[in-house]
Amino acid sequence: MKLALTPALKRSHWMETAEPSLHIPAALQGAHQVDVAIIGGGFVGLWTALTLKQHEPDIRVAILEQDVCGGGASGRNGGFVMSWWPKISSLTSFCDKEQALFLGQSAERAIYELGEFCQQHKIDAHFQQNGWLWTATSPEHIDSWQGTLDACARLGVAPFERLSASEVARRTGSKTHLAGVLERSNATVQPAALVRGMRKVALAAGVEIHENSGVTHIEAGNPVQLSTASGRISAANVVLATNAWSAALPELAKLIVPVNSSIVVTEPIAQRLEQMGWTGAEAITDSQMMVDYYRTTRDGRIAFGKGTGVISYGAKITPKFSDDPYSIALTEADLRRTYPMLDDKAVTHSWSGPIDRTYDSLPVFGHLRGHENIHYGIGWSGNGVGPSRLGGRILASLALGRKDEWSQCALVGRQCKKFPAEPMRYLGGSLVRHAVLRKERAEMAGRKAAPLDRMLAKLAPAGLEDKS
Numbered sequence: 081m082k083l084a085l086t087p088a089l090k091r092s093h094w095m096e097t098a099e100p101s102l103h104i105p106a107a108l109q110g111a112h113q114v115d116v117a118i119i120g121g122g123f124v125g126l127w128t129a130l131t132l133k134q135h136e137p138d139i140r141v142a143i144l145e146q147d148v149c150g151g152g153a154s155g156r157n158g159g160f161v162m163s164w165w166p167k168i169s170s171l172t173s174f175c176d177k178e179q180a181l182f183l184g185q186s187a188e189r190a191i192y193e194l195g196e197f198c199q200q201h202k203i204d205a206h207f208q209q210n211g212w213l214w215t216a217t218s219p220e221h222i223d224s225w226q227g228t229l230d231a232c233a234r235l236g237v238a239p240f241e242r243l244s245a246s247e248v249a250r251r252t253g254s255k256t257h258l259a260g261v262l263e264r265s266n267a268t269v270q271p272a273a274l275v276r277g278m279r280k281v282a283l284a285a286g287v288e289i290h291e292n293s294g295v296t297h298i299e300a301g302n303p304v305q306l307s308t309a310s311g312r313i314s315a316a317n318v319v320l321a322t323n324a325w326s327a328a329l330p331e332l333a334k335l336i337v338p339v340n341s342s343i344v345v346t347e348p349i350a351q352r353l354e355q356m357g358w359t360g361a362e363a364i365t366d367s368q369m370m371v372d373y374y375r376t377t378r379d380g381r382i383a384f385g386k387g388t389g390v391i392s393y394g395a396k397i398t399p400k401f402s403d404d405p406y407s408i409a410l411t412e413a414d415l416r417r418t419y420p421m422l423d424d425k426a427v428t429h430s431w432s433g434p435i436d437r438t439y440d441s442l443p444v445f446g447h448l449r450g451h452e453n454i455h456y457g458i459g460w461s462g463n464g465v466g467p468s469r470l471g472g473r474i475l476a477s478l479a480l481g482r483k484d485e486w487s488q489c490a491l492v493g494r495q496c497k498k499f500p501a502e503p504m505r506y507l508g509g510s511l512v513r514h515a516v517l518r519k520e521r522a523e524m525a526g527r528k529a530a531p532l533d534r535m536l537a538k539l540a541p542a543g544l545e546d547k548s
């Protein structure tokens with residue numbers, strides 16, 4: 081099996097500030113043997129490695145990363161640490177009540193555990209647990225959360241609080257926000273500081289980390305043989321923690337579509353944030369399918385992101401997944417629309433990244449067909465910072481052959497709706513994406529979207545939240 085090597089070209093502002101003199105280590109040389117080889121040095125790969133070492137301290141674990149740990153989505157995301165409560169309707173569509181509660185509560189607990197992990201290992205990842213505001217910025221979007229709140233109530237949980245319209249406008253610092261709910265448990269982090277901190281913890285735990293060592297070829301068997309440009313690793317078990325890059329394997333390409341998400345960052349504006357009233361460090365999203373997500377930073381900037389949904393032919397991770405001027409312009413336009421009072425303030429940084437979107441926007445775990453020692457955990461769909469900790473537990477249990485609540489949870493081996501093959505995948509995906517864009521532009525301008533656009537938009541995969 082061949083994998084495609086396409087490390088990101090442009091670093092995020094997060095990475096530039098967390099690692100101002102980022103060193104790219106020498107590549108793997110020669111032949112090595114390990115018990116578990118993990119391909120991908122993001123949150124999923126690192127949590128898997130750390131959990132493996134927790135279970136079996138003497139096990140030999142290696143991470144192979146084409147770039148540096150955090151070079152992918154983990155070092156370039158919005159830093160929202162979310163639960164799976166906004167996806168509870170999707171979860172209950174394939175889980176029984178007990179399992180949906182287990183996954184929902186575990187994902188919420190993972191947020192607290194992340195704070196504890198940072199404290200325990202003295203990682204200054206700017207962890208702040210000040211909640212997430214799910215808002216409406218168009219009359220059409222008011223109460224988008226109602227179905228989610230109802231689904232939570234049916235399970236006997238109430239993670240969301242309703243806020244008055246004036247409270248939402250006050251907390252967000254902009255009257256563009258018309259309504260909203262708050263999920264208090266959610267947090268924010270500086271994601272690159274977190275992933276680089278996790279790398280250090282993993283090294284200290286004895287995990288071998290080979291950066292600058294992309295895997296070009298997987299030879300299935302027992303053991304599995306992995307090839308890089310100048311080295312080879314044989315491993316009893318392999319974990320694919322390759323996020324959107326997993327689409328290089330046809331079997332996994334059916335499960336996910338790589339979509340662009342982009343972020344712009346303003347110059348420091350601490351005083352203005354205070355004048356506007358956005359001082360609570362909440363994470364905020366609107367209710368668009370091409371979701372806007374924004375938060376403040378420790379040095380008083382706004383980091384404003386948008387799931388622009390741009391796709392590529394053949395699901396290839398092209399340069400537009402690290403720096404796409406078109407997506408960045410869409411993102412800045414939404415920043416300006418949401419915070420028009422900041423028009424005099426400059427955007428100083430921008431970048432893009434790949435999201436591995438499944439149809440229902442929940443991840444899927446399993447092993448490659450016919451190869452029970454090659455495991456995967458993909459499809460984080462824009463919510464991987466918090467849940468990747470659970471992903472690490474699931475993948476570690478799968479790699480060790482443990483029969484436990486993680487390896488047997490409902491996300492493992494679940495039936496997912498498949499994406500079509502090319503050229504339908506790209507042509508159909510682009511058609512639907514443009515319809516969603518036109519529909520949401522109309523809604524944001526207070527107009528009714530065209531019926532055809534509304535109809536086509538219904539074919540889009542689920543978003544970050546399940547909306548009514």
Ligand SMILES: Cc1cc2nc3c(=O)[nH]c(=O)nc-3n(C[C@H](O)[C@H](O)[C@H](O)COP(=O)(O)OP(=O)(O)OC[C@H]3O[C@@H](n4cnc5c(N)ncnc54)[C@H](O)[C@@H]3O)c2cc1C
Pocket residue numbers: 083084085087119120121122123124125144145146147148149150151152153154155156157158159160161162293294295296321322323324325326341342343373385432433434435460461462463464465466468
């Ligand atoms: C712009 C953006 C904003 C986001 N915002 C948020 C957010 O606010 N909150 C949230 O929860 N989630 C967010 N996400 C999603 C989140 O970042 C991911 O779900 C999470 O980081 C997934 O971790 P990962 O380890 O699977 O992926 P990654 O961090 O991408 O790790 C995969 C790694 O595999 C490596 N790799 C690929 N192929 C090979 C190969 N052949 N050999 C060796 N290495 C290989 C890549 O270089 C990469 O480093 C966002 C994503 C993006 C792009």
